[in-house]
Amino acid sequence: MATKEYPVVWLQGAGCTGCSISVLNAVSPRIQNLLLDEVVPGHHLNMLFNATIMAGEGEAVIEVLKDTETERKGGYILVVEGAIPTAADGLYGSIGERGGRHLTIEQSVAELGANALVAIAIGTCAAYGGIPAGKPNPTQCKGVKELFDEKGIDTLVVNLPGCPVHPDWFTGTVSVIMFSGLDAVKLDNVGRPELFYGxxxxxxxxxxxxxxxxxxxxxxxxxxxxxxxxxxxxxxxxxxxxxxxxxxxxxxxxxxxxxxxxxxxxxxxxxxxxxxxxxxxxxx
CATH class of the missing domain: 4.10.480.10 (Cytochrome-c3 hydrogenase, C-terminal domain)
Structure with a gap:
């Protein structure tokens, strides 16, 4: 049986990288099992972009984002860690350059989110704004769902809040999506899986x-x-x-x-x- 691949783009906005560290410290399954093995038989995660752990840099890795958006439309998982600064046209959250201009986390989340299979807001900052959105919130940080609603993006957002997220909440949610599909992820009234937040x-x-x-x-x-x-x-x-x-x-x-x-x-x-x-x- 052919293995079904799920490309993953992991973007990082305003945050402390704590959720990345939490997932990297997962014990069962370990991160190498999650990324290299079939955690769910017949299904495999392919991490295409994560600024914390990838070896690549510069324009080449920024192009990965555009290629994923256009070539894998509707088939990749977008993971967002950290809040999304929206003040000053998003310039408080630049993740690189494209064509000589700043590429902001706001722009990237919107572009990739519109064409993703699902968006996973990992950690409280990505889910609801968290600490970066604390009063008076000078950078106007927002969570993924709030940004999607403002921009009319209807991609499903699964919130996995926590400061940081528990690694099981992430691996468990991704496993359910791979094995049973999006309909199997039952969410509460603030977008969290009832399996872990019920x-x-x-x-x-x-x-x-x-x-x-x-x-x-x-x-x-x-x-x-x-x-x-x-x-x-x-x-x-x-x-x-x-x-x-x-x-x-x-x-x-x-x-x-x-x-x-x-x-x-x-x-x-x-x-x-x-x-x-x-x-x-x-x-x-």
Whole structure:
């Protein structure tokens, strides 16, 4: 049986490269398995462009973007990491040059997004603007879906928020797309796969019994529920308590930190101050 190839273009905007690092540190499957093997039998990812890990540079790699857009129309996966600066015609987010002019992340996401099979907004910055879009947002950073809506681009956007994204959320989503198609990716009302973002952290929190009994930590390091120390788990949808991080070793609350709500559209402004209680009314 012939192997079906899924070309991937991974663009990076305003961000810290944390989501790339998170995916590169994936354990099962490892990044080499994801890129070199058939993670899903009969299906293979072909990473054509990622500025962090590719060896190429200059005009030659910029041409890869245009070639992909025109020659593989409707057949490639666009991954966007980082928010998209739109102020000053997008010049705060230049990813290279084409024809002697700056090629902006805004222009690239719009051009490639319009012809992609699907756009995956990886990390909270790409999904909703995240930290680069924090007030007063001088560079007018936006998430992928917001940009698509403004430009009339109807390509499906799958949001995989997190600061950074969990590698399983990315590899799992891509595997579902390759094996079962786009219709199998069930999204919630803010564009996240229900498979990973379908339950509140509060529901599966190991300190939930403390909350139910009214046992609250008064300072970091105390036993008890971290609600009074600003934990946002009662509002945050992700499977962190079950999946955990660093190959299942730990996660924020297990390490004694309150949940910061980093997978939610309101992060970071709406989840601040970090160590103070935020109510549902505050988020309206």
């Amino acid at each position: 339950r509140l952290i509060h529901e599966n929190c190991p300190r939930r019994a403390d909350f139910d009994k009214g046992r609250f930590a008064e300072k970091l390091g105390d036993q008890g529920c971290l609600y009074k120390l600003g934990c946002k788990g009662h509002y945050t949808n992700a499977d962190c308590p079950i999946r955990q991080w660093n190959n299942g070793v730990s996660w924020c609350i297990k390490a004694g930190s309150p949940c910061l709500g980093c997978v939610e559209p309101e992060f970071p402004d709406g989840m601040s101050p970090i160590y103070e209680i935020v109510t549902f009314e505050d988020l309206k």
